[in-house]
Amino acid sequence: MKTSAVFSAVLSLLSLASTSSAHGHHHHHHKHSDSGTSSASVPPAFTPPQVFKNVNLVHIVSLEKNYVKESINVVIENIDKEAQSDYILPFTNEQLSRLGGLEVRDRKNAESGPFVVEPVEFDSFGPNQYVRVRLPTPLAPGAQQTLGITYYLLSAYKPLPATIKQEEQQFLSYSFSAYCPSVYTTSKQKTEVKFASTNIPDYTKLPGSGDVKEFPQKQGSKLVYGPFDEKPAGALEPVQVRFEFNKPVIHVSHLERDIEVSHWGGNVAFEERYDLEHRGANLSSQFNRVKWQQAQYYNPVTHALKEMKFPLRVGSADPYYTDVIGNVSTSRFRSNKREALLEIKPRYPLFGGWKYPFTIGWNSDAKNFLRKTATGGFVLNVPFLEGPKQPEGVEYEQVVVRLILPEGAENVKWTTGIPKSSISEAGVQVHKTFLDTIGRTALVIKGRNLVDDFRDRDLTVTYDYPMSAVLRKPIVVFSSAMTVFVSLWLLSLINLKFTTKK
Known part of the structure; x- marks a missing residue:
């Protein structure tokens, strides 16, 4: 391999x-x-x-969201x-x-x-x-530098127990090394593990050092393994933690995000198609809707996904929400000068192992995203990723952003605030729709293993839109309409009456 x-x-x-x-x-x-x-x-x-x-290393493992965020702050010496x-x-x-x-x-x-x-x-x-x-x-030899390393791991947890009743609490487990994996000798280090709750019933215990008899030390919703003294390159110490996570474990296996720019309509249209699944504990028995409805009166904390909130850019309008059955009426849209918030409720609460594909879309004024440059080109600035903003977090396995520019747009260049390591493919294609002659220019960017921490990181696209291209659509519309009128006029001249001889 x-x-x-x-x-x-x-x-x-x-x-x-x-x-x-x-x-x-x-x-x-x-x-x-x-x-x-x-x-x-x-x-x-x-x-x-x-x-x-590694002179001094602090490894922070955050299990507060439904993905793992790891941060390594390390002083390195040559x-x-x-x-x-x-x-x-x-x-x-x-x-x-x-x-x-x-x-x-x-x-x-x-x-x-x-x-x-x-x-x-x-x-x-x-x-x-x-x-x-x-x-x-x-x-330089003997010199030191402090690095901040961050990354995310998706599909990281196992529910333990794997099946629970719909009203029971959900617990997840995670395995990692108490010594930060490194290819270098580490003189001094510690690992901090952060949780969303103080309920951490099980965790691997290790012999302590110095004044501390046993690691980890528990400080509220945090466990601290270490400080450890010098460890050789490649040293590992496998540990496992089990913790309460009574929230949905939202995993988007595939998101297609289309952004369509219309210069004539002065509009940018967004559409997002989600394949969403809940990766938490499965139900141990059939879902009981009556019991669910009764419990909702008390609004208990639950591991089921009941609703999602999509903060959109101010000025967004005309939202829609559909799934495989059709339009879903259980949504609310609040829009004013300060915010535009789309709240949606799936047709049924989502429990562990359940999947839910759905689509949302909305329009926005082009002047919120598009500006003309001094040289006559255009600069479009849109978020690479928007999506739901949930307290438990959202992880995205695959994201395809398709930016559909006007017909005839050329010299397309782009840059994004998304880490380069998460962009797997990019290219310019042709996208054909109604009344197009040569097809629209479409920039397609594929991303992988992203999380909602990257919401609102920019995608900036520059392109030229020559006058010949600007006029192409009205000319096509005008000539199409004229062809229809002339055809109708010619048809009206044909005498279709039957004359009867007297």
């Missing part, structure tokens, strides 16, 4: 210095490739060189005799398929953007893969 295949197919964790997205993607269909190396030159093995030491610029992160194959939103920054310099991260290619059947972090400035 080539790791290059793992990276491109399984996960596209390419950050491929996706500078191409910043410099713009032109009119050919473009797939991100993992790196410039050809497969012939892929090395047979990879051993991370021991050129760094222990080699030469300047070094590649810091290596290890992940298992299994983690990589569920990993998203990987970003690395300088903790001491908030202004500097995220560093380039890219897969290390090598031929391997081993359990681990590696990601290379390129430090913008090589670190």
Whole structure:
């Protein structure tokens, strides 16, 4: 199995210095490739060189949402005799398929953007893969730098017990290492685990050190493993936690988000098609609607998904909400100068293992998103991802954003605030609809393993829209209408009366 295949197919964790997205993607269909190396030159093995030491490391594992967010704040030191610029992160194959939103920054310099991260290619059947972090400035021998590493893991929990009654509390379990996985020696470290509730009935206990007899120490809704003294490269300490999570575990396996720009109508139309599922504990017996309705009188906390709230941009209008049966009437839309909020209720509450495909859409004034440049081009600025804003969080396995520009739009370039490692594919296509002659220009971007933390990160698109293209549609409409009128006029001249001879 080539790791290059793992990276491109399984996960596209390419950050491929996706500078191409910043410099713009032109009119050919473009797939991100993992790196410039050809497969012939892929090395047979990879051993991370021991050129760094982790002086001090704090690993924060947040289990507060229905996805895992991991943050590693680490002071690294160059222990080699030469300047070094590649810091290596290890992940298992299994983690990589569920990993998203990987970003690395300088903790001491908030202004500097995220560093380039890219897969290390090598031929391997081993359990681990590696990601290379390129430090913008090589670190001198003996020098230190503080890195802030964040990423998300989707489909991370197992419900335990796996089946429960509809009124029972839901508990989830999660397994990880109390020592932060690293390819370098770590002098000092600790792991903090954060929960949404203080009810954490089970967790692995480890022998303590110093004044602390036993790890972890429990502090409200937080467990702290460590501080641990020096651990060698590759050291792991598997632990498991089980915690109350009496909320829906919302997983969107596929989201298609269409954004259609109309210059003539001065409108931007949004439509989102969701394949949503609840990944929590299944019901141990048949759903009882009578019992459900009676309980709703007290509005109890429940692991069922009852409603979703979509905060839209101010000025959004004409919302609709449909599912496979048709229009769903259980929605509310509040719109004023401060907010535009669409609240929807599925036809039935969603429990663990249940799926619910649905569609929502709305219109918005183009001037909220579109502006003309001094050179006559256009700049469109829209959120890459919107979606529901839920206290329990929402994770997205696959996202396809289709930006449909006017017919004849050209020289399309784009850039986005979504981490480059979560963009798997992008290209410009042609999209044909009613009254089109050559078809509309459509920018299609595919993202993977995203979470609602990335709501409202921008997608900025620049394009040219020449006058000939602007006039194409009215000319087509005018000539079509004239053809109809002339045809009708010619038909009216034909005498269809039957004359009878006297």
